[in-house]
Amino acid sequence: MYDVEYSEHIETSYAHYHNTLKNINRYARAECLLIILKSTALENTALEEHEKFSLVWKTAEDILSNWKERNIE
Numbered sequence: 001m002y003d004v005e006y007s008e009h010i011e012t013s014y015a016h017y018h019n020t021l022k023n024i025n026r027y028a029r030a031e032c033l034l035i036i037l038k039s040t041a042l043e044n045t046a047l048e049e050h051e052k053f054s055l056v057w058k059t060a061e062d063i064l065s066n067w068k069e070r071n072i073e
Contacts, residue, residue: 002043006036021050 010032019026045055058066 003038003041004035005038006034008034010034021052 013030013032015028015030017026017028018024040057042055047053
């Protein structure tokens with residue numbers, strides 16, 4: 001990891017999803033972590049050909065708002 005001040009494992013999560021790029025159903029395990037960075041400095045990330053995302057900064061409020069918009073309470 002890069003520029004980390006604190007790291008804590010929170011939980012392991014499992015998901016079933018459909019990979020639209022490969023047109024197959026997939027099963028994934030994700031490790032949920034709390035990471036506190038020392039700064040906002042970024043390090044370049046090398047994506048694999050199939051990875052279609054970019055890194056962005058979000059506030060806790062942005063993340064919660066996005067979650068609420070996409071989930072029925």
